[in-house]
Amino acid sequence: MSWFSRIANALRPGRAAADLAEELQFHADQRGADLIREGVPRAEAERLARRQLGNSLRIRESSRDVKSAVWIESLLQDFRFGLRMLAKYRKSSLAAIISLALAIGACTATFELIDALIFRPLPVAAPSELIDLARLQPGFSSPDNQPHFSASFSYPQYRLLRDAGAGRAELFAITPGLRLSLFDDAGGFAENLRVEAISGEGFRVLGVRPARGRLIQAEDDSAANPGRVAVISYGFWRRHFGGSQAALGERLRFAGQSYEIVGVAAPSFFGVEPGYLVDAWLPLSAVADLRTTDPDDGGLRVWGRVRREVNRAQLRDRLAATLTNFLRERVRINPPRSLRGTQIEQLVNAPLLIRDASSGADSLFRIQFRRPLWILVLICALLLLLACSNVATLTLARASARDAEMALRVSLGAGRLRLIRQMLIESAQVAVAACVLSVGFAAFAAPAMVARLGSPEFPAWLDVEPRAATLAFAAGLSLLAGMLFGIVPALRASAASPATGFKAAGLQHSSRVGPLRWMLATEVGFSVAVLFLSGLLLISFRRLTTVDLGFDPGNVALFEIAPSEPVSPAPKSDSDLLAYIRALPGVQSASISQQRPMGGDIVFIQMPVIRLPGRPAETIRPREVPIATGFFKTMRIRWIAGRDFLPEEIAAGSSSVIVNQAFADTFFPGRDPIGRRFEKIGDDPDPIREQIVGVVGNARWNNLREPVEPSIYTPLEQIGLATLSVRTAAAPAPLIPDLRKRIAVAAPDISVRSSILLQDQIDSTLLRERLLAILAGFFSVLALLLSAVGLYGVINYATLRRTREIGIRIALGASREWVVREILSDTAAFVFAGIGAGLASGLAFGRYLSSQLYAVTPTDFSSVAAPVGCILLVALAAALPPALRAAGADALIALKYE
Amino acid sequence: MSKPDALQGSLPLLVLKILDRRGPLHGYGITAQIEAISDLLRVEEGSLYPALHRLEEAGLVRAKWTTTENKRRARMYEITRAGRKQLQEEESRWTSVAAAIGQVLREA
Structure with missing residues (x-):
């Protein structure tokens, strides 16, 4: 019997059972008929036949094991039961799903951004073979004291390197993105374009295909006869020409020169700098500013393709030697004024690097946003842990309320594994729902975040269309989350024993609330960590925006002007x-x-x-x-x-x-x-x-x-x-x-290229900080909400459990104030434990944020006081209603409660 | 009646052999055939049907519903090609084991 029929039998167990019953009935009837033929009275024959058949129930069970995938059948039962439970606890299920979806969605959106900006290989053929060259720059070091590498070469340097590498590597030159002004037919300024000039062999080496027309070829890039041609990006083609075939043959007019559009690059090719979308590419030799043959003035990036079998170390030594010889000659002819003796020697002998360029160049954009995005990942991960512990806490509280159910099922013979599975299936259902929602949330959030990364002048462009990797990430995260928040309640439920469940809840020892409180402390801890890190970013942003500028930005407009020709x-x-x-x-x-x-x-x-x-x-x-x-x-x-x-x-x-x-x-x-x-x-x-x-x-x-x-x-x-x-x-x-x-x-004689208000210009220098602050604010609110829900749920539940005890105490003369104080202090110990753990982890992570912070450090009073104050307020707000309710309880009613 | 233990393990072998010799049969027919051949062996129906279903699951027999001469639906079992192969292997193994045991009993 095939798997298919087993599953089919599992899905409709009635059919298989009926078949079996009919088969057994047939057997009994035949046996009966034979016995009658042998002379046994009819009634006796039927009785014998039936007895001989034995326990038909046992046959059915053991036969069913064979005929149907029983575990699928019981899985389906558990699944349906899980759905009933979700529907029964509709509010808390919905809260769990939404909070998880937000956290997973935030993680997924950030993952998409990081993937698109940092990790994803360029959309070209065999990107792992791509390399770029860089040299150590003596006398410079980046702010964090790392050696500074320059990826800038002059045109003569590029020619020498290309010839030296011939046979081992195919090298080409490409400029960083240039901002060129496009003029309309009447000669007026139209818009600023992001343009890259590329040497003739560039597109062929990159392995980019044209979507329309052709790409720039070696013949276009000749110093003697520069081709005035341009290749536009697919995005620019859609935006500017509406994707019309007529774009080919049109001319792009830049200052003093116009270029005929000969082709459109493949839709996926945005350039070699993730974060930006190049509008047009021109041949290197055709751009007046770049035809400079100044041997010392660079500005070109040297890229290339090195086959896997080529020894990169040998290639590097060969290129480095070529460059050193050239530079030695240059510093003799034209000694650089800004460097002194040993620095000149360092410049000449500076090590050359062949860097892996499979995922594109380190754009300014990537450099600026790498750290902020990882910070977001950190906070998102904490938020996800918070959401998980929140769901686990609520499920645990609910599971405690289901003690009686679990005990009943245990005493009816349900195995522990079956109970664990039941609880895990319920968790999985929450996780799957959260996963679906989170993908939707990420599909909306990722483009919104990209839009916030760029300014109108330098718009950010990242391909964050949902793709298989995104879905896999969200699904994996949901699975992980489901296991995280499902395992504790599952183990807890499986520990149910028949005896305890049937006792009235009020008679139970309150230590059973113990694990719940520790979960609560964990939740508060994650919440404080999120609030702490978010708080740092918010305080930092606040200090930045209130900094003393030394000038008055109000009512000032800025115009970028340049000579018309x-x-x-x-x-x-x-x-x-x-x-x-x-x-x-x-x-x-x-x-x-x-x-x-x-x-x-x-x-x-x-x-x-x-x-x-x-x-x-x-x-x-x-x-x-x-x-x-x-x-x-x-x-x-x-x-x-x-x-x-x-x-x-x-x-x-x-x-x-x-x-x-x-x-x-x-x-x-x-x-x-x-x-x-x-x-x-x-x-x-x-x-x-x-x-x-x-x-x-x-x-x-x-x-x-x-x-x-x-x-x-x-x-x-x-x-x-x-x-x-x-x-x-x-x-x-x-x-x-x-x-x-x-x-x-x-x-x-002057043309205005762009205009912006000075205040907006200031804001555009704060993109990173603003993005982080907005998200930090969002995460803080979410963290506070989640912890409020979790705290309220647990305190309310714990207080309900003590109703009888409190009733007795009130009857014996305890004051209402005592009750309130008792419940608050009962909660406080765990809240403070959580705060301590949260602050400790927050301080540990805080150092990672320090490069993004302005005028605030993790150990400042305000950095610590703000999250702690917030969480205490939330805890008080969550604990007071149950406490007051308990204090207001009538002793008699409380005692009769059970 | 005491039931030889060996039958438990060898029931599938007997079922396959019967189906191979007598062609398609329903469950009761198999019982009747085994009992007709051997006075000693009695087939417990409680073992027969799970065994049949296990054989069916393993692809050694196939089953289909047919209608008997007196208009009743009966489930007929038929040996498959894989079942024949299995039968040959099991049969030769059984014979050699039986021979070996016989030898020990004779010569010990």
Whole structure:
């Protein structure tokens, strides 16, 4: 008999039983007929036949074991019974399912993000063969004192490496994402695109296929005859051309040059930097800015494909030797000014790394969000443990209430294994329901989180479509959770003995509540840990957003401006534009700075070496911010001494500088800095002699986290890419479109690339922190809710169990206050045990968060007081109603209760 | 009547042999055949049906419902190809074991 029929028999046990009965009946009848034929009286024959057949029940049982998968049958029974139980305890089942679904869903969504950003291989052929090159950079180290590797090579370096690796590895060059302005047909600014330039063989080596047309080929990338062609990404094609075939042959117009679209890349290919979606790729040689053959100035990433059988160590040595020879020659011809003797030798001999690039490049995005995402994983995991212990606690309380049922079943002969299985099936049903819900929740939460990772200017793009891995993760997690919260109640139920169950609950010794209380302590512990870590993130975010900026961000709009066409010389910064804008109605002041205020990590800021008279070069490098007139007035940075730049100083690029308070304190402590001179050693070969004409207050420049650094403000002569800041009398947002139009009319040689409110610009530097804070807030609320439900459930149950005892005590003269105090203190011991455990684990994990925290440490009073205070309030709120109810109980009713 | 213990283990062998020789039979027919051949062996129906179902489960016999001459539904059992193979093996093993035991009994 096949498995199929066994299962079929299990699903309809009645049918198989009827068949068997009929077969046995036939046997008995035949036997009876034979006996009658032999002369036995009919009644006697029937009796004999039946007796001979033996115990038909026994046959049925032993035959049924063979004919039907009995365990399936009983599993089905347990399954139906489980569903009945879930329906019976509808509210608590629903709470369990929803809380688990939220926790599992949060874990799953975070897993999807981490997978997409960090682990998932690039969607190209054989990604495990992909590599990229990097060199140790002497004299630099990242903030955590790790050696700093540079993945930036010059074009001549790339050519040399490619030729040296030929036969062993196929190398190609690709630029990091460039932000290029796309112009419409009329020559007006349309939008900023993320563009990468790639060498001719790049797409072939990567193994990307075109969705339409063709990709960039070797012939397109020739220095002599650069092909003006572009390949667009599938996403850009859909967004910009609606997925129309007509896109092929269209032209993309960037400043000064246009490129014919020859193809669309495969839908899955987003570029080589997870986190961003590239809009278009151009041939390396066709991009004017990149055709630089400066042998020392890099900017190219060198990628490649190395077959598995190639010895990577040998390849590395060969490439490293090539590069070292080249650099030795270069430093002889053009010694780098910023490095000293041994550092130059280190630069020449810096080790080269062949890195695994199967999952893409370490984008700024990945670097920024790696730690925050792992922190989320940590908190999600704690939240899941909290949800599990909450469900376990509730199930345990319910299981205690089911003691009588369990005892009855044990005394009717149910095996312990059967009881454990029954309880585990109930847990599994909760877990499966939670799993289904959690996948839905994650499908909604993951894209929402991705949207929060990016800013309008730099939108994040991650492929978080639900996939098999996601489903497997959610299912695995649910299974794990089901076992975690199912095992304790299951063991507890199986320990039921027939004797105890039939006694009235009130007569039982209260120690039976013991394991329940320990579960409660565990739950409080997880809750405190979640609250503690979330609290750190929330406090940190709060401190960041209330930090003293040193300027007033209200009512300031920023415009990114650039020359409409690449012209030489670039437009003067103190042209009539500023005067025109300042005269517009509603405008209070306006100025221009080379870098964008609060530009975040993407803005490059020069830090020149300075030398005071009669001293060696300083080790502390100040930040240099070139500005036009009226900058401090527009930003409302505090004046301390001296004066602003004069228009003629700006125009002439004079040697006057304005410094901030930190600069004055660092280099001229206790002395008046006005009129003092120093030398600035920047890009120019000769030092520039500067004279201080003014001192202003400290202002944050890049982001809110950075410490106040010594800064110098210098005159901004010409506009390359610069930021125009405008302070208005009223809220500037409605004025922005009008201002853009007026700028276009007043200064046709300048185009506005983008505009943003200064406040929004500040917010965009806080994406990580904001995301973490939002989620931390959500997790805290969830943690408090869960612990409230768990605490209430357990205390209520424990109090009900003591109803009779309390009734007796009240009858014997115990006061109501005594009852309340007794119940509260009964609970308090376990709550405090949980708080202690939660804080201990929170402090242990807290160190992992420290890199993301601002102005708060895990051991601060507020870090500890906030979660403890919250959980105590919740515990009190959960314990008071049962306590008051018990205290208000009528002694007589309480005694009759059972 | 005392029941030889060996029958418990050898009932499947007997059932297969009967089905092989006599063709398809219902459960009662098998009992009747065994009892007709041997006066000594009595088949307990309580053992027969579980044994039959186990043989069916193992694929050594197959069963189908048929209608007898007096219009009753009866379950007919028939030996399968696998059953024949099994029968040969069991039979030769039984013979050699029986011979070996006989030898010991004779010569001990």
